[in-house]
Amino acid sequence: MRLQPHLLVMNNSVIKVNNVTKAVAGRRLLDDVSFEVAEQSLVSLIGPNGAGKSTLLKIILGLDTQFEGSIVIGSKERVQYIPQLSMTDEHQLPMSVYEYIAIATNRLYSKNKQNVDFKQALIHVGVSAEKLYQSYTSLSGGERQRVAIARALLGNPTILVLDEPLAAVDYASRSGLYELIRHLQQDHKMTVLLVSHDIDSVLPLSDQVLCLNTSLHTDCHPSQFVTEGGAGSRTIHHHC
Amino acid sequence: MAVLTGMLGPFVVQSRQSIASDMFAHVALAGIGGALLVGVGPWWGALPALIFVSTLIWWLLNSGRYSPDALAMFFLSGGLALALAFVHVAQDTVFSFENYLFGSILTLTFIDLVAILVSTSLVVVVVWYFWYPLLGATQSPRYLIPFRRTPQVVQLLFFWLLAIVVWVGIKTIGGLLIGALLVIPVLTARSWASSFKQLVVLSTLVSVFSVSLGLITALYVDLPPSSLIIGMAIGLFILQAVASSARRNKRV
Numbered sequence: 276m277r278l279q280p281h282l283l284v285m286n287n288s289v290i291k292v293n294n295v296t297k298a299v300a301g302r303r304l305l306d307d308v309s310f311e312v313a314e315q316s317l318v319s320l321i322g323p324n325g326a327g328k329s330t331l332l333k334i335i336l337g338l339d340t341q342f343e344g345s346i347v348i349g350s351k352e353r354v355q356y357i358p359q360l361s362m363t364d365e366h367q368l369p370m371s372v373y374e375y376i377a378i379a380t381n382r383l384y385s386k387n388k389q390n391v392d393f394k395q396a397l398i399h400v401g402v403s404a405e406k407l408y409q410s411y412t413s414l415s416g417g418e419r420q421r422v423a424i425a426r427a428l429l430g431n432p433t434i435l436v437l438d439e440p441l442a443a444v445d446y447a448s449r450s451g452l453y454e455l456i457r458h459l460q461q462d463h464k465m466t467v468l469l470v471s472h473d474i475d476s477v478l479p480l481s482d483q484v485l486c487l488n489t490s491l492h493t494d495c496h497p498s499q500f501v502t503e504g505g506a507g508s509r510t511i512h513h514h515c
Numbered sequence: 516m517a518v519l520t521g522m523l524g525p526f527v528v529q530s531r532q533s534i535a536s537d538m539f540a541h542v543a544l545a546g547i548g549g550a551l552l553v554g555v556g557p558w559w560g561a562l563p564a565l566i567f568v569s570t571l572i573w574w575l576l577n578s579g580r581y582s583p584d585a586l587a588m589f590f591l592s593g594g595l596a597l598a599l600a601f602v603h604v605a606q607d608t609v610f611s612f613e614n615y616l617f618g619s620i621l622t623l624t625f626i627d628l629v630a631i632l633v634s635t636s637l638v639v640v641v642v643w644y645f646w647y648p649l650l651g652a653t654q655s656p657r658y659l660i661p662f663r664r665t666p667q668v669v670q671l672l673f674f675w676l677l678a679i680v681v682w683v684g685i686k687t688i689g690g691l692l693i694g695a696l697l698v699i700p701v702l703t704a705r706s707w708a709s710s711f712k713q714l715v716v717l718s719t720l721v722s723v724f725s726v727s728l729g730l731i732t733a734l735y736v737d738l739p740p741s742s743l744i745i746g747m748a749i750g751l752f753i754l755q756a757v758a759s760s761a762r763r764n765k766r767v
Contacts, residue, residue: 368529368701370654371710378651410709 287314289352289434289466295334295344297327304330305342306490312483317460317467319477322487328470329359331487332438335468348434355432357423359439360416367412372397375411376426396425400455416444420452428459435460437469441476449473453480516687517726519635519680520696521719522642525711526673528701530653531583535572535674536697538587539681540690541594542568547615547685548601557610558627558686565678568594573671618689618741620730631683638676649673650711689741696722699748706759721751 288311297305305327312318322328333339335346336356348354376393394404400421406414414422420440427435440456441449457480460467471477478484485491527533543561550560568590575581581589602610614622623631642649652669684693704717729744736743 368525368705369708369710369714370650371712374647374650374711377647378654408710413709 288312289314289349290335290468291345291347292331292335293345293347295331295342295346297330297334297339297342303489305334308344308487308491310485310491312466312468315460315464315466316482317457317469317480318483318485319481320468320470320485320487321472321474321477323472326488328472328487329438332436332468332470336436352433353431354434354436355427355430357420357427357435357437357440359442360419360423370411371408372411372414372422373407375422376407376429379426379430392429393425396429397422399428400425400459401451417452420444421455424456424459428463432463432465434466434468437467439470439472441471441473449476453477456480516631516635516683517696517723518719519638519683520693521700521722522639522715523676523680524697524701524718524722525714526642526649526653527677527697529650529711530673532653532677533694533698534584534587534591535677536681536684536694537691538572538591538594539565539569539678540685540693541591541598543594543681543685543690544598544612544615545594545601547612548598548605551605551607551610552601557615558682561615561685562679562682565682566675569674569678570671573667573674577667577670615685616689616691617739618685618687618692620687620740623686627686631687634679634683638679641672641676645669645672688744692741692745695745695748696725699745699752700725703748703752703755706755721748725751 290312292308292310295305295308296303308327308331320328320331330339334342335348336354337346373390373393376396377389390407393407397404397407402418402421402425406418406422411419411422437456441452444452453476456467456469459465469477474484527536543565546561546564547557548560549564550557553560572586572590575586576583598612602612648666648669649672652666652673680697681690681693684690684696688696700718700721701714703721704714708714708717725748726744728747730740732738732743732747733740
């Protein structure tokens with residue numbers, strides 16, 4: 276299979292990345308990256324460590340403004356971001372699941388209503404409502420990721436951005452978590468952009484797979500891999 | 516003072532800004548020196564200096580060009596240098612930095628007490644009202660995307676609160692010891708709490724207990740009250756460390 280160099284132009288795109296280049300101390304982290312993300316699609320950005328995935332994500336989110344090119348996101352879009360989770364921060368002070376969720380929900384309604392909403396959000400992502408008042412650090416990696424998703428969903432996003440959602444999750448919980456993300460994306464009619472280096476997990480669930488290694492190499496549509504009997508995944512690894 | 520440090524301490528430790536209290540204390544000394552030059556009450560001169568520098572530090576941190584520890588050292592040593600220069604130029608032979616470095620809790624006037632009471636009330640009300648925004652802004656300000664600039668603005672509010680606590684602290688416990696009262700109660704309480712709210716309550720209790728015990732001891736022992744207060748806080752930390760260790764061994 277021959278994968279085409281990527282530059283998709285869409286009419287219904289909600290994120291437009293135009294010729295983004297970023298260099299630090301003479302080294303190019305991103306080189307002329309352009310792509311568009313269609314509304315209500317699930318797009319995976321894959322690539323090896325150091326490929327510039329997280330850098331590109333920070334630029335898209337507006338956390339890094341030192342770059343060339345442009346990013347266009349509709350002013351009416353509500354973006355929620357779930358950063359890569361860390362399980363090894365021993366200096367993290369105690370925090371309950373309730374507090375973890377509440378710090379990102381800027382709502383000023385009654386606490387009873389908030390309790391109900393928080394519990395429903397937890398159940399929605401497959402976490403027991405009883406965990407709401409437990410310590411956040413007592414949760415497993417998979418549960419923490421699900422709680423992070425619940426927190427993001429309470430912001431009623433139109434765009435959900437996830438950085439390495441499986442990084443702190445054990446192998447057995449991985450497929451279930453990706454299926455949850457796909458299910459929620461369709462259920463909430465969201466656009467999802469996720470970064471991963473685990474192509475085998477993201478490929479079956481993605482509408483579009485972008486392969487990044489400083490520059491964007493290919494547009495890897497999953498339907499192509501179905502017809503090619505999975506050969507494409509090896510091609511992507513080769514390009515990355 | 517104990518309530519202030521107990522309440523704000525967990526936010527300070529969580530934001531990894533423990534050294535900021537020391538930096539603010541040195542900036543306060545520059546403000547005190549400046550006040551001496553213009554003939555204003557020294558303690559009152561520290562407040563505008565603290566508010567101005569805390570805003571400047573917030574702006575510099577948000578520019579992303581400087582690391583927090585480098586900025587802390589810059590203002591810490593810069594503040595001290597300015598303070599020494601101002602005091603030298605003012606040629607006030609009566610003035611002594613010692614009262615502000617190590618506190619003078621037994622020399623507070625009625626006006627001082629009123630100012631401390633008003634400041635304490637202000638900080639408690641603001642922390643209470645902005646509880647979750649402060650929690651978010653001190654935990655991961657850059658990653659709370661939906662609010663765009665809000666976490667940064669709340670972070671400025673946090674710096675102002677810390678500046679006010681240090682301002683109260685230099686008059687009571689002393690500029691060099693305020694950091695201990697902000698940090699040690701949090702370290703003492705952290706392994707006994709399962710939520711941030713519990714941590715704040717326990718830190719405040721530890722802080723109040725340390726201050727009370729230190730002041731009572733000062734009535735009978737000929738040592739500076741501030742030293743005794745910090746000594747009590749350290750003693751409580753050691754006690755809980757031993758108790759925590761015993762609790763862990765019992766579980767195993």
